[in-house]
Amino acid sequence: MAKKGNVLLKIEGLRIEAYADEKWFEIVHGVDMTLHRGEVMGLIGESGAGKSTIGLAAMGFARDGCRISGGSVEFDGLELTTTSETDRRRLRGSRIAYVAQSAAASFNPAHKLIDQHTEAPVHYRIRKRMESQEDAMDLYERLRLPNPREIGFRYPHQVSGGQLQRAMTAMAMSCRPDLIIFDEPTTALDVTTQIEVLAAIRDIVDQFNTAAIYITHDLAVVAQMADVIKVLLKGDEVEEADTKSMLENPQEDYTKSLWAVRSFRREQKPRPEESAAPVVEVKNVDASYGPVKVLEDVSFDVHAGMTVAVVGESGSGKSTAARCITGLLPPTSGRVLFQGEELPASYLKRSKDQLRQAQMIYQMADTALNPKVRIGEIIGRPAEFYGGLKGTDLKNRIDELLDMIELDPSKFYARYPPELSGGQKQRVGIARALAAEPTFIICDEVTSALDQLVAEGILKLLDRLQRDLDLAYMFITHDLATVRSIADEVVVMKQGKVVEQGPKDVMFKPPHHPYTDLLLSSVPEMDPEWLSTLLEERGVDNVGEAAST
Amino acid sequence: MNYFVIGYYALLIGGSCLAAHYRKREVFLILFSLTLASFVMGIVGGENALWAVSIGAGLLALAAGTAYSFREFLILIAGPLTARALRTAPLTAAFGMFVIFSYAVLGIFAPIIAPYGEAEVISQSFAPADENMLLGADQLGRDMFSRLVYGARNTVGLALVATAIAFFIGAILGMIAAVKQGWFDQIMGRLIDVVMSIPSLIFALLLLSILGTNLIILVIIIGVIYSPRVYRLTRAVAGNVVVMDYIEAAKLRGEGMWYLIRKEILPNSTAPLIAEFGLEFCFVFLLVAGLSFLGLGIQPPTADWGSMVRENATLISFGEITPLIPAAAIALLTVAVNMVVDWMLYRSSGLKE
Structure with a gap:
């Protein structure tokens, strides 16, 4: 791939400490790294593995509350840990650039893209303002942004997420740095937009022979981008190898387990007979937010004990459909039937029992659990509210529920949500839904905020609960790997309409609806050649268009 | 030149040198600028000016020491969670807590601490301080110190009750508006705008002259006048909480x-509300004192700091500081409360690290 130059970045025995509870904790325990000019290194690991911390340390930077406590970071012959802050600041932006995960949050919403772009080169007197603007347009063109000569004069909220992420990459390139650090640049994007960004980043890094550190938790993505992969676990290096050998022949058990995560598959259940009444029927539902129509003629059924996966890009109306079913957003027309009975449009008019039957599990467990209420109370409340349980009965029920979600009742009963990890919080969210003894659960992107290993655990748990309690799931997701592992039926949505629906087996086999095809082919695969092959098939120049049609 | 002056300069210069040697930038700057200032003051004001500086520094050190020990004491007696929070408190906050604590003790045990009753005439008017009267007598010959102690009970107690009423009304309405939204929110919002558009002191004076100066009416009026600010804050804080998924989950339940x-x-908006309580308390306190000063607040013979300032105001023309003592008591409490509130705001705003 890229031609190797001399050593650009050399990190030795890097140790980083973080301050918590009035103590310094070591969070990175002596990591080494050597990066040559023009080389792309992929850093992968779960959250808390220290990926981002190490990435920032490569700029000689530690977040607030963190400090570099040992080791050396040598950038092009300059020792960053001992140089003054002024000298280090001079490097940042000009010779080392950083691309953050959320471009939407990293751009200043009050300035035009191009003004933010030209700030660094003008400040460092690398280029004059007008030259820099010309250069920005050139970079926008290379990154295949639409209307490269005009897009820079828009404000951040006027362009889409994928375009913003590319504009951010262009900005990082503005001073032609030697090293760019990409911190999960595509994690917040849909699969279809992710491809554009990946292709753009890969090209530009290649064209300018820039070295890069690519931080991600998605193996398939890193396989496309990196020359070398380094696997991290809890601040320690697990192993490092070039991409090909790492993918084909991982040495360590931990790496193998990461590789194996995507293999969880569940047998598809047989389709219920035509005569069997579905638990939930959505019939020709239209809905709108004010004058904006967001759902149009949406119909699908969910049968007892089955999982219906609703897939689509963000903005396709998946979550809105769920809001119509729960009654948070009364549909403008159409009906929602529950066990053959029509549900009142608004949740306010539904009976306690109707509310009990349909429960919801949320994407962000952080905001779905009240941080000031103990776990026991969170789980106990639905049981108390619907079942009227009190005293010992209630306590026993809570213990039973905690057992069901594989958390130790004696340990977790009295804790508060902020003391739990992401996966544990999500489990509590599941238990709260179960406490109501529902027949139907809406899972809204329940695994997308979690690490792959943890997400797999949640999927297995949901699957087991479904079998034990004969639950019907509506599974909203944009991740097709999740669909593949847990769904029985698939509903594909786009711009508020159902594009295609049917049993999973059928849906994953061609022929597809063109949109389904686009979604399916956009899911990154572990093959390092996947992106190149795909781009070739689609024709490089119209990736963007292909994704936006 | 005497030993005091020599020792004074020796201490300052020695301290500056040590600070410079150990590279304590701030300490050095303070000490050395103090030395330079002392040269000027020594020449202009003589030895007395230097004494004043030393006494000031001594008092400051004493206050810092008290604050430090009080914080350590609180950490020792508090539970582990509270103790952790207390450790982050700066000395100013600890000093504030100490002052509030002292006022509380003074107010609660007023009859035991005060040597005389609040309305008891024991001497001739404006009698100077003697062994019976710590701070002298007021215009009717009542013991100033006893009245000050009882004043802590009356003025602070009244302000506390009024603030509590303001919070009760404002917070509940604010949260209802955040949950209900729609027309209720709109009507409440406009109503609050109307109340807020009238200056609070003038509004209070108006209402009090219409309804008469009864203690209960006074408390309720102040509570109502101050509730809009609480409403606004609660509405904003609760507005951020109601959009959370756990509220949606509870609604769907x-x-x-x-x-x-x-x-x-409520559990998720307590931190800013407590901080606001401290701030509001100061405003209410000042309003109560101001109303008393104007003669519409707490009525005689009940001791009250605001009216004490007014009644003894004539003494100022004779160069006496007596009328300033209750004023200082008011100032000290408001400053102390603000010091604690600053720390709480700092904590709740998430600026910790």
């Missing part, structure tokens, strides 16, 4: 509004 307010919203 079919929970009533009262449960939402009590169990879900």
Whole structure:
């Protein structure tokens, strides 16, 4: 791939400490790294593995509350840990650039893209303002942004997420740095937009022979981008190898387990007979937010004990459909039937029992659990509210529920949500839904905020609960790997309409609806050649268009 | 030149040198600028000026020492969670807590601490301080110190009750508006705008002259006048909480509004509300004192700091500081409360690290 130059970045025995509870904790325990000019290194690991911390340390930077406590970071012959802050600041932006995960949050919403772009080169007197603007347009063109000569004069909220992420990459390139650090640049994007960004980043890094550190938790993505992969676990290096050998022949058990995560598959259940009444029927539902129509003629059924996966890009109306079913957003027309009975449009008019039957599990467990209420109370409340349980009965029920979600009742009963990890919080969210003894659960992107290993655990748990309690799931997701592992039926949505629906087996086999095809082919695969092959098939120049049609 | 002056300069210069040697930039700057200032003051004001500086520094050190020990004491007696929070408190906050604590003791045990009753005439008017009267007598010959102690009870107690009423009204309405939204929110918002557009002191004077100066009426009027600010804050804080998924989950469960307010919203908005309580308390306190000064607040013979300032105001023309003592008591409490509130705001705003 890229031609190797001399050593650009050399990190030795890097140790980083973080301050918590009035103590310094070591969070990175002596990591080494050597990066040559023009080389792309992929850093992968779960959250808390220290990926981002190490990435920032490569700029000689530690977040607030963190400090570099040992080791050396040598950038092009300059020792960053001992140089003054002024000298280090001079490097940042000009010779080392950083691309953050959320471009939407990293751009200043009050300035035009191009003004933010030209700030660094003008400040460092690398280029004059007008030259820099010309250069920005050139970079926008290379990154295949639409209307490269005009897009820079828009404000951040006027362009889409994928375009913003590319504009951010262009900005990082503005001073032609030697090293760019990409911190999960595509994690917040849909699969279809992710491809554009990946292709753009890969090209530009290649064209300018820039070295890069690519931080991600998605193996398939890193396989496309990196020359070398380094696997991290809890601040320690697990192993490092070039991409090909790492993918084909991982040495360590931990790496193998990461590789194996995507293999969880569940047998598809047989389709219920035509005569069997579905638990939930959505019939020709239209809905709108004010004058904006967001759902149009949406119909699908969910049968007892089955999982219906609703897939689509963000903005396709998946979550809105769920809001119509729960009654948070009364549909403008159409009906929602529950066990053959029509549900009142608004949740306010539904009976306690109707509310009990349909429960919801949320994407962000952080905001779905009240941080000031103990776990026991969170789980106990639905049981108390619907079942009227009190005293010992209630306590026993809570213990039973905690057992069901594989958390130790004696340990977790009295804790508060902020003391739990992401996966544990999500489990509590599941238990709260179960406490109501529902027949139907809406899972809204329940695994997308979690690490792959943890997400797999949640999927297995949901699957087991479904079998034990004969639950019907509506599974909203944009991740097709999740669909593949847990769904029985698939509903594909786009711009508020159902594009295609049917049993999973059928849906994953061609022929597809063109949109389904686009979604399916956009899911990154572990093959390092996947992106190149795909781009070739689609024709490089119209990736963007292909994704936006 | 005497030993005091020599020792004074020796201490300052020695301290500056040590600070410079150990590279304590701030300490050095303070000490050395103090030395330079002392040269000027020594020449202009003589030895007395230097004494004043030393006494000031001594008092400051004493206050810092008290604050430090008080904080350590609180950490020792508090539970582990509170102790952790207390460790982050700066000395100013600890000093504030100490002052509030002292006022509370003074107010609660007023009859035991005060040597005389609040309305008891024991001497001739404006009698100077002697062994019976710590601070002298007021215009009717009542013991100033005893009245000050009782004043802590009356003025602070009244302000506390009024603030509590303001919070009760403002917070509940604010949370209801955040949950209900729609027309209720709109009507409340406009109503609050109307109340807020009238200056509070003038509004209070107006209402008090219409309704008469009864203690209960006074408390209620102040509570109502100050509730709009609380409403605005609560509405904003609760507005951020109601959009959370856990509120949606509770709504979908079919929970009533009262449960939402009590169990879900209130626990998540306490931090800014407590900080606001401290601030509001100061404003209410000043308003009560101001009303008393104008003669519409707490009525004689009940001791009250505001009216004490007014009644003894004539003494100022004779160069006496007596009328300033209750004023200083008011100032000290408001400053102390603000010091604690600053720390709480700092904590709740998430600026910790």
